[in-house]
Amino acid sequence: MTGNRVLVVDDEPGLVTALSINLRVHGWEVGAATDGAQALDMAARWHPDVVLLDLGLPDMSGLDVIAGIRGWSHVPIVVLSARQHGEDKVDALDAGADDYVTKPFAMDELLARLRAAVRRAAPVDAADDAxxxxxxxxxxxxxxxxxxxxxxxxxxxxxxxxxxxxxxxxxxxxxxxxxxxxxxxxxxxxxxxxxxxxxxxxxxxxxxxxxxxxxxxxxxxxxxxxxx
Amino acid sequence: MTGNRVLVVDDEPGLVTALSINLRVHGWEVGAATDGAQALDMAARWHPDVVLLDLGLPDMSGLDVIAGIRGWSHVPIVVLSARQHGEDKVDALDAGADDYVTKPFAMDELLARLRAAVRRAAPVDAADDAxxxxxxxxxxxxxxxxxxxxxxxxxxxxxxxxxxxxxxxxxxxxxxxxxxxxxxxxxxxxxxxxxxxxxxxxxxxxxxxxxxxxxxxxxxxxxxxxxx
DNA sequence: CGGGACGTTGACGGTCCCTTGACGCCGTCG
DNA sequence: CGACGGCGTCAAGGGACCGTCAACGTCCCG
Missing domain, CATH: 1.10.10.10 (Winged helix-like DNA-binding domain superfamily/Winged helix DNA-binding domain)
Known part of the structure; x- marks a missing residue:
């Protein structure tokens, strides 16, 4: 019933592994990318239901990743960032992100935000009969x-x-x-x-x-x- | 081009006034409600483009307000709460809220989240055939x-x-x-x-x-x- | 190791469409 | 009354697009 493919984008392999395990336990199918280019490629080929994106990537700005995805897709994007304050939030949301979570974060809050992001996107696609x-x-x-x-x-x-x-x-x-x-x-x-x-x-x-x-x-x- | 009616729901008149002024400066048309019953009434009559909802209301639970609105409308709801931690976030998002902002908050972040909420909702409504x-x-x-x-x-x-x-x-x-x-x-x-x-x-x-x-x-x- | 399924390219013929020019009509103005 | 400009009509050619077929490489599975 609910979408269950999440694309995790983070340059820190340890965090990706930890997140993947946690997400899989909660029923998500997880795809991973460690830089912006991979992320865009995965998003295009794999069609995740939601993207979990760390802004600090080695090869390109997180905002460019958002823009790159938003250029052709409406898949919800939840941004993950270490910076507590600053204009990052504003810029990311304005660039087309759907939500914003700061590290450190509680796992159940992250899960709730992912669920909310997918649910919000659902009516657009699921309005038609199966x-x-x-x-x-x-x-x-x-x-x-x-x-x-x-x-x-x-x-x-x-x-x-x-x-x-x-x-x-x-x-x-x-x-x-x-x-x-x-x-x-x-x-x-x-x-x-x-x-x-x-x-x-x-x-x-x-x-x-x-x-x-x-x-x-x-x-x-x-x-x-x-x-x- | 963007929706511009925001319904502010908070039991604290001072905060409502301050928010209203700020929002109006940034081009929003602002409606206000100070309890849950008013909020539901305003939401039904005034058709805001987004609801900014404080969870701490005198007459009813904020979650019930969310449920009351979600029963008939998909208008985006941004929750505003003083509590930094706890399961409030999870519950509110799962109840049908679209986003969550904790006090104290930066005004430009709030504005960005409102814009994001309205933008997300736009495609659903704009899908009607011309x-x-x-x-x-x-x-x-x-x-x-x-x-x-x-x-x-x-x-x-x-x-x-x-x-x-x-x-x-x-x-x-x-x-x-x-x-x-x-x-x-x-x-x-x-x-x-x-x-x-x-x-x-x-x-x-x-x-x-x-x-x-x-x-x-x-x-x-x-x-x-x-x-x- | 072999075979099949699949995605990707390239070639080719046919069809449709954009472009272009010529021509006639009509109103206006000299 | 005749010239002229704006507009509508028509036809033709050349190019873009489409449908079709076939070949090739890759990946996976037996």
Whole structure:
């Protein structure tokens, strides 16, 4: 029901390990990054439900990491910092962070803030039904399963990511840029070839007549749209 | 652009006054309540963009206030509390609060957290469709779709960009220069021929009688106007 | 070690769209 | 009355985009 993937970003391996153990005990799936570049890469590829970010990173400013993620994603970001005072808080929140926790912190407060951050973000995504029907297609967004005329259709992770993005925005056009960024990450904004390949594969698996699709519709020059 | 109504709930009149002055200086419209019942009443009647809530109220628990608001509204709630430690934070966040600030607090941090809370909430509300009706035309600005007498009309990217600019300024004249710059960019300020071509195409697709348009009206020598 | 699934590229043909120019209409002004 | 400018219309060419196919490398699992 609740999202459970947290990306921990901290340059101190000991703290990352300690946090990971604690978070896993409380049911989180944990991913880790020790510098800003890794963090951006993980955020793009792994799609965490919340990012726990230490501002003191070796390779780039924490604010740049926030900006780098906010450029294409609305995933909640909880900032973790040793500095008790100063304008860090203000800057981080204004840069797009969702919450701020100062070291030292109580574990249960951190957990509560993570839960709150995920819960706040939830309504945006979870507003739609878990199961979407479209003609002879049945798409279960929660279970990540697709059935066509009752038979299960096997989708690769990328195929599913493309379909999920389209289905969550069903009835409305999804711009190419948004699709690329949500599935492949912000560095792939120009790889329109990917979209051609994967829409074709999805049509082959899901459409009765791939040459005349009824669900995955191209809006030339703009993007794609999923029709129920 | 940003929401600007904040409801301040605190039983201490002096603090309410001080906060109100500070918030007003920074552009907020401020409403005040000094107990839980007032707070719930104000929240329901006044529809603030964010609630700043002190947990220590005379008549009811702060958690009940949170629950009372959460029962019907997703307005962001920032909790304000004197207690530095304890489980207050955890309880408040789990009850549905969005953020937590402890006294004493820095004014600029509070302002940043309020801004962050409002910004987070914005997408949920802004997701409502801007659908414009004009005669037999239905233009869905969010979904990027146009229907005429119920049938979908296919528009090219440039056609859509022109129409969108006109519709977003419906009822107002859009100068040629603005139209050219918003659709083609600032380097195309003299390409008035483009406008002639695309207004003609749009009329052919959208108007019942392209020779006597009822929606896309020319203002000779100046620009175009979209009439509903 | 072998095989399959998957992601990534590149090539190619077909289609659609943007751009451009020419032309006619109409109102205005000299 | 004729010239002129603004506007609408049309058509054509060239380029961008899209769908399709195939090949390659990688990773994982048997």
């Amino acid at each position: 199961v979407v029907e479209a003609g002879d297609l049945t798409i279960d967004l929660a279970r990540r399963r697709v059935h066509r005329s009752g038979a299960e259709v096997r989708l690769s992770p990328t195929e599913w990511a493309v379909l999920e993005t389209l289905v969550r925005n069903r009835g409305r056009m999804v711009p190419r840029l948004q699709l690329l960024q949500e599935v492949w990450g912000p560095a792939y904004s120009n790889e329109t070839g990917y979209l051609r390949v994967y829409t074709a594969q999805l049509r082959r698996k899901l459409e009765a007549d791939a040459a005349h699709p009824r669900h995955i519709i191209t809006q030339p020059g703009m993007g794609y749209i999923f029709e129920t | 659908v414009v009706e004009a005669g037999d035309l239905t233009i869905d600005l969010a979904r990027r779709r146009v229907h005429r007498s119920g049938a979908e009309v296919r528009l090219s990217p440039t056609e859509w960009a022109v129409l969108e600019t006109l519709v977003r300024n419906r009822g107002r004249m859009v100068p040629r220069l603005q139209l050219l710059q918003e659709v083609w960019g600032p380097a195309y300020s003299n390409e008035t021929g483009y406008l002639r071509v695309y207004t003609a195409q749009l009329r052919r697709k959208l108007e019942a009688d392209a020779a006597h348009p009822r929606h896309i009206i020319t203002q000779p020598g100046m620009g175009y106007i979209f009439e509903t």
